[in-house]
Amino acid sequence: MILTEPWRVLVFLVGIIAFAALNAAYLVWLERKVAGHIQGRIGPKEVGPFGLLQPLADGLKLMSKQLLVPKGVDPLLFKVAPLLVLVPAVMSFVTIPFSDTLVARNIDIGLLLIFAFASVNVMGLLLGGWGSNNKYAVISAARAVSQNVAYEIPMLITVITMVMITGTMNLNEMVVQQAGGFWNWHIFANPLMPIAFLIFFTCSLAETNRAPFDLGEAESELIAGFHTEYSGMGFGVFFMGEYANIIIGCSLSAILFLGGWHSPIGFLPDQGLWGLCWFLGKVYFLIFCVMWIRWTYPRTTLWGLLNLSWKILIPISLLILLLTGAMIKVWPLIIGVS
Amino acid sequence: MIDLARSTNQETFVMNLGPQHPATHGVLRVKLTMDGEYIVNAEPVLGYVHRMHEKMGENRTWAQFMPNTGRLDYLGALSYNHGYVKVVEQAMGIEVPERAEYLRVITVELNRIASHLLWFGAFVLDLGGFTPLLYAFDDREHILDLLESVTGSRLTFCYFRFGGLYNDIDDNFVTGTRAFIKRLRKRLPDYHNLVTKNIILIKRLKGVGVLPAEMCRKYGATGPVLRGSGVQYDVRKNEPYSVYPELDFDVPVYAEGDSMARYMVRMDEIEQCMRIVEQALDKLPEGPVMAEKVPKILKPAPGDYYGAVEAARGSFGVRIVSDGTNTPYRLKLRSPTFSNLSLYGEASRGMLLADALALMGSLDLVIPEIDR
Numbered sequence: 001m002i003l004t005e006p007w008r009v010l011v012f013l014v015g016i017i018a019f020a021a022l023n024a025a026y027l028v029w030l031e032r033k034v035a036g037h038i039q040g041r042i043g044p045k046e047v048g049p050f051g052l053l054q055p056l057a058d059g060l061k062l063m064s065k066q067l068l069v070p071k072g073v074d075p076l077l078f079k080v081a082p083l084l085v086l087v088p089a090v091m092s093f094v095t096i097p098f099s100d101t102l103v104a105r106n107i108d109i110g111l112l113l114i115f116a117f118a119s120v121n122v123m124g125l126l127l128g129g130w131g132s133n134n135k136y137a138v139i140s141a142a143r144a145v146s147q148n149v150a151y152e153i154p155m156l157i158t159v160i161t162m163v164m165i166t167g168t169m170n171l172n173e174m175v176v177q178q179a180g181g182f183w184n185w186h187i188f189a190n191p192l193m194p195i196a197f198l199i200f201f202t203c204s205l206a207e208t209n210r211a212p213f214d215l216g217e218a219e220s221e222l223i224a225g226f227h228t229e230y231s232g233m234g235f236g237v238f239f240m241g242e243y244a245n246i247i248i249g250c251s252l253s254a255i256l257f258l259g260g261w262h263s264p265i266g267f268l269p270d271q272g273l274w275g276l277c278w279f280l281g282k283v284y285f286l287i288f289c290v291m292w293i294r295w296t297y298p299r300t301t302l303w304g305l306l307n308l309s310w311k312i313l314i315p316i317s318l319l320i321l322l323l324t325g326a327m328i329k330v331w332p333l334i335i336g337v338s
Numbered sequence: 339m340i341d342l343a344r345s346t347n348q349e350t351f352v353m354n355l356g357p358q359h360p361a362t363h364g365v366l367r368v369k370l371t372m373d374g375e376y377i378v379n380a381e382p383v384l385g386y387v388h389r390m391h392e393k394m395g396e397n398r399t400w401a402q403f404m405p406n407t408g409r410l411d412y413l414g415a416l417s418y419n420h421g422y423v424k425v426v427e428q429a430m431g432i433e434v435p436e437r438a439e440y441l442r443v444i445t446v447e448l449n450r451i452a453s454h455l456l457w458f459g460a461f462v463l464d465l466g467g468f469t470p471l472l473y474a475f476d477d478r479e480h481i482l483d484l485l486e487s488v489t490g491s492r493l494t495f496c497y498f499r500f501g502g503l504y505n506d507i508d509d510n511f512v513t514g515t516r517a518f519i520k521r522l523r524k525r526l527p528d529y530h531n532l533v534t535k536n537i538i539l540i541k542r543l544k545g546v547g548v549l550p551a552e553m554c555r556k557y558g559a560t561g562p563v564l565r566g567s568g569v570q571y572d573v574r575k576n577e578p579y580s581v582y583p584e585l586d587f588d589v590p591v592y593a594e595g596d597s598m599a600r601y602m603v604r605m606d607e608i609e610q611c612m613r614i615v616e617q618a619l620d621k622l623p624e625g626p627v628m629a630e631k632v633p634k635i636l637k638p639a640p641g642d643y644y645g646a647v648e649a650a651r652g653s654f655g656v657r658i659v660s661d662g663t664n665t666p667y668r669l670k671l672r673s674p675t676f677s678n679l680s681l682y683g684e685a686s687r688g689m690l691l692a693d694a695l696a697l698m699g700s701l702d703l704v705i706p707e708i709d710r
Contacts (some may be wrong), residue, residue: 039472135353139375139691211466212538220361220464221692298538299466301692302375 012104016093020086023247024240025055027287034291065232070133073229077131081226082234084124085241088117092248097172099261099275111159111169114252115152118207121245122148125209125216128238129226140225143302144216147206150309151213155203157317158196161324162256165189175260185259190327192320197257199317201286204249206305208242211294215302250286251279258282350378357386361464361695364705368682368698370691377694380686382679388709395669400426400636401500403669408494410673411707414453415495416446416485417649423498424579425645425656429638430500437625438502439581444618445485445497446647447611448515451522452481453650454604454611457702461601462533464699465542470533477525480518487511500636501629512619519612526608534605543598547697549685550595557684558677561652562607563701566600568593573648585617597700604702635664651675651702675701676708 003011029044029051036043044051069075095110097103107113122145129141165186166174178185187197206213217225227238254260259282261275270278300308356367365386371379391410395403407422408415420442427434459474482492488507489497497504533539549559551567564571572589574582590606592599638660646655652674659668678701686694 035468039469040476041472135351143375214466215692218466218692220466221695223360295469296532297467298462298536298542299692300538301542301690303690304538304541 009104012094016090016104020090020093020244020247021240024243025059027243027246028058028239029055030287031291031294034288035295038292038295059236062233062236067234068229068231070229072133074131074133077127078229079234081124081128081131082230082237082241084127085121086124086237086244088120088124089241089244089248092117093244095171096248096251097175097255097260098279099273100172100176100271102276103172106170106172108168108170110171111163111174114248115156115159118245118248119148119152121241124241125226128230132226132229134229136222136224137226137228140216140218140222140228143222144209144226146302147209147213147215147305150306151203151206151313154199154309154313154317155207157314157321158200158203159256161196161317161321162186164321164324164328171255171260175255175262178259179262179266181266182259182264185257185262187257190324192323193257195316196320197253199313199320200256201253201289202313204253205290205293206309208245208249210246210290212297212300213305214294214299215305218299220299246287246290247283250283250290253286254279254282258286349373357383361698362705363460363703366679366703366705366708372691375691377686377689377691380683380694382682384679384709386709387706389706391710392669392671395666397665399664400638400666403666404498405494405496408491408496409706410671410710411453411649411651411654411675411704412493413456413704414449414650415493416442416449416489416497417647418654419495419498420446420580421645421647421649421654421656423500424647425643425658426500426636426638428645429641429643429658429660430633430636432501432629432632434502434629435626436581436623437506438627438629440618440622441503441507441627442498443581443585444515444615444622445488445495447614447618448481448485449495450650451608451611451615452478452485454608455481457604457650458529458533461699461702462539464695465539467533467536467539470529473525473529477522480514480521484511484514484518487514499628499632501632503627506627512622515615515619519616522608522612526605530605534601540598542693542696543596543601543700545594545596545598546693547597547685547689547700548595549681553681553684557681559652559681560674560677561649561702562600562603563652563678565589565591566603566700567595571653573646573653577646579645579647581618582614584621585614587614587617597696600700600702637662637664646672649674651704651707652678671710673707673710675703679703679708 033043044054047053047057069078092114094104095107095113097106125144126141129137129144163169166177168174187193209216217227222228227235230238261270261279263270263274263278350371350373353370353372354367355370356362357365362368367383367386369381369383370377391406394406404419404422407418410418455474455478459471462470485495486492488505488511489495549563549567551569554564554567554569560571568591570589570591575589587610590603590610592602640660640662642657642659644655644657646653653672654674655672657670657672658666661667682698682701686697689697
């Protein structure tokens with residue numbers, strides 16, 4: 001892993017894009033398999049062994065389709081919007097530590113960077129819906145924005161709590177602090193952290209427009225939401241962006257709360273390739289949970305969604321922030337430790 | 339709900355829900371005037387699958403119209419068969435053998451279970467839950483297999499004849515039906531645990547889309563929609579026909595009038611249907627399934643006849659006017675969903691789009707039956 005600078009950037013750039021694209025393709029396959037088995041079916045099986053070549057066929061189909069630009073759309077916004085969803089998601093991979101050494105850029109403000117990029121994502125949904133000249137898409141865009149605004153707040157409050165505990169915004173350092181076994185993971189840092197983890201995970205579902213919060217593309221209400229008018233790879237890029245965002249959300253959950261690339265039990269190896277395996281294992285388990293939830297729950301309404309955020313999640317996350325602050329600063333004073 | 343008086347001075351827009359839309363389950367078009375996500379006015383536009391069934395009836399012999407009745411509501415076709423043969427038998431004065439009546443009840447109730455199961459899946463699909471649909475279809479498939487073995491078709495049945503049935507059942511049908519009921523009895527608690535008790539589903543249905551009994555009466559709504567609003571009206575009980583008086587079953591009624599009440603009425607009805615089928619199988623008499631001396635060419639005495647049956651979606655009425663010839667002079671079909679949909683414009687006013695679509699799903703619309 002000792003590469004000189006220009007090559008290092010290039011290798012990681014290609015690697016990250018390949019990782020994002022491959023994951024988007026195979027998470028669709030996984031989603032269809034998971035959905036199939038949950039519903040008592042077997043999912044794709046015709047193309048290749050276990051249907052493993054299905055994503056390839058899907059990709060070919062999407063690429064061979066005409067990129068239709070309907071009349072009356074804003075051509076610039078219409079074409080830029082899918083990229084505004086995909087590119088920030090891919091950029092967020094830059095600071096994710098896949099193992100102790102495998103990280104594109106070990107930046108001190110990595111966490112902040114990811115949330116900055118996550119906020120650009122909603123612009124893509126808004127502009128895609130707005131530029132489509134379609135009423136369903138506009139409604140969907142408005143929903144997506146109010147949803148993202150509502151859920152970024154409890155998410156960021158939880159993250160602030162986490163930053164207070166760790167004292168750093170460098171993702172790799174956060175992981176290093178959780179070494180030595182699952183009891184050292186931040187999800188067990190104090191009794192409130194499991195709740196914080198649930199809040200963070202719920203918010204990341206809402207941020208990535210996943211069921212039961214998929215109001216942006218509620219197919220029984222808004223047909224396909226903001227990407228109603230998109231065809232071919234325009235739709236495909238939105239799709240890739242969605243799955244890339246899911247990976248980012250689950251990676252953050254794994255890094256912040258579940259010990260990142262550390263093994264769950266101290267004596268198991270977690271250096272180099274082992275770390276990568278542990279990390280991906282955790283991430284894919286969380287992604288499986290995301291899919292599990294999607295195929296099990298019905299959709300909430302916009303009111304239900306906003307109520308959950310403003311009346312339940314935000315007060316609880318604020319309380320957790322306050323109590324954690326008290327535990328860090330006041331508790332030592334009471335028991336007389338420094 | 340939104341205060342519409344206050345919002346009238348704001349900008350509204352018109353949105354076409356359909357004729358091609360995932361939530362309308364067919365080619366229904368609803369012209370929505372929206373204020374943001376609130377519905378100011380909803381106007382159902384019908385006629386996209388109008389096939390002139392009533393006019394067709396005037397140009398066919400009495401028997402030739404039979405297959406048409408199975409193509410009104412393709413999810414509960416046997417009830418529509420029943421409604422038509424019942425009124426023609428009444429006009430002709432044909433006595434139906436008891437075994438045939440029992441078999442009519444058994445097949446109609448199985449068909450009703452199939453219809454309610456499909457509705458259950460499609461309704462939860464409208465609410466964004468995809469998985470129950472596949473489970474419901476799995477169960478429904480068993481019913482379709484059973485019905486196929488006796489009627490010869492799986493969807494647009496044409497099983498009944500004036501004076502009886504097309505053919506008798508066999509032992510496999512009886513054992514298969516009993517096995518299916520045993521299976522569904524085990525699956526229904528699962529549905530209730532996984533779907534009915536789901537917190538999101540409850541939040542979306544409880545207190546949403548309340549239809550007062552008065553509104554249902556005004557628009558002539560019947561079936562589970564009316565019973566979900568607390569009115570105990572079921573043609574099988576109120577104007578008994580066939581062998582229903584000899585069978586013991588309850589009519590589930592919920593007073594709340596919200597989407598949850600209509601949901602619960604249908605889920606409870608599935609259980610009642612199973613009770614009816616079991617009793618009918620126990621009591622099934624031996625004998626012929628076709629009346630003797632049914633004339634080959636029907637010529638009912640001139641007059642005006644009306645008869646109604648309880649279909650899966652409500653009261654299905656057939657009015658025939660005969661002038662004594664071998665074709666009807668006039669044939670009028672009163673389809674329940676048409677009336678059930680009529681109240682949608684008034685009921686959905688001021689609702690959120692998502693809730694209004696939940697309300698539409700809870701009405702259990704079958705578009706070809708509305709348009710006829």
